Amino acid sequence: MQNTSLISWMAWTWPTAVFFIAIFLSIAAMGFWEYKVPGGGPRHGVFGLDTTRGDRLFISILGGCFIMLGWLGLASDSIWGGLLVGIVWMFFVFRWV
Amino acid sequence: MSNKIVNQKAWFLVAPVFLVVAFNALIPLMTVVNFSVQETFGDNVFTWAGVQWFQDVLHSERFHNALLKQLLFSAIVLAIEIPLGLAIALTMPRKGIWVSFCLILMALPLLIPWNVVGSMWNIMALPDIGLLAKMINGLGIDYNYTRQPVAAWFTIVLMDVWHWTSLVVLLCYAGLVSIPDAYYQAAKVDGAKPWAVFRYIQLPKLKHVLTIAVLLRFMDSFMIYTEVSVLTGGGPGNATTFLSIDLVKIALGQFDLGPAAAMSLIYFMIILAMSWLFYTLMMKNEES
DSSP states (O other), rough: OOOOOOHHHTTOOOOHHHHHHHHHHHHHHHHHHHHOOOSSEEEEEEEOOOOOHHHHHHHHHHHHHHHHHHHIIOOSSOOOHHHHHHHHHHHHHHHOO | OOOOOOOOGGGGGGHHHHHHHHHIIIIIHHHHHHHEEEEEEEEOEEEEEEHHHHHHTTOOHHHHHHHHHHHHHHHHHHHHHHHHHHHHHHSSOSTHHHHHHHHHHHHHHHHHHHHHHHHHHHHHHHHHHHHHHHHHTTOOOOOOOTTOOOHHHHHHHHHHHHHHHHHHHHHHHHHHSSSHHHHHHHHHHOOOOHHHHHIIIHHTTTHHHHHHHHHHHHHHHOOOOHHHHHHHTTOSSSTTTOOHHHHHIIIIISSHHHHHHHHHHHHHHHHHHHHHHHHHHHHHHHHO
């Protein structure tokens, strides 16, 4: 019999579930960070932009997606190199942007 | 020191909106992400494909061409509609009986369903019976949008300008009406010329609405599907096959749901990044 529950219809896989859980956890962690250590107001960074902590999370995730696409399109079949560059990018954004 | 009362419970008021967004945006988006890493032939049977679809799309010449055409189309319509909309808004009356007439006239194209707009321009531009085609051919120019790529582009750009410039006009008009008279009176006292009034009063005051107009028009034009699908169907050949049209062909025509999902995500990320970039640059200019 055909399985038509929401879970099967959404075609969940472990890697994609982990991906979304990581996104939601990072947003929750940002909220917790701001609650514990307030100070996420705009900061002037190296790109000349005034960014809050939330902005920096957005820039790092979106930039990470493009890094991964660029890696897959230009560099290699393996995602691990792209992931490493993405983590470096995230650190750079949170530290200096 | 701020005397504002902080009541975080007010956040619960946005819970219904959050739920609506979750069901109409987040769940479909999650599903697309799930589809983009799997292969399916229907019946909810999926096999893991990893990043293969992303690599296929990124290396596909068809995708590159569709993306370039989509970017070119957005650039052309933005370059025409924003200055034209602003110019029309500046010439519209601010007081008197003609205000309502002009506003209704401007709102009319926005009220017409998108597929009807495509059909209207299809009839207008058909070489045998169309008024537009007869007029252009009457000028001695060989025009047939069903077989000439340049003519097809000309027609869809003209259609988009006709359909959407009104939105820019209405936004700019609302911005212009909200400028207090005191600014104009001060300019009059200083003996400012019309250009100076525009450059130093109207344009700075319109920055917010122009930002919104550019964002809305970019996102809409970058996602255009219905009008072009009805008018040219992506032709002649692939001359007007934009990303949106190509995506539907892959997803519904070929039923390649995995590659279509990967393409959708890349498409979505481009729109998200471009919108963020536009917004950030414009806000930065405003602050400086």
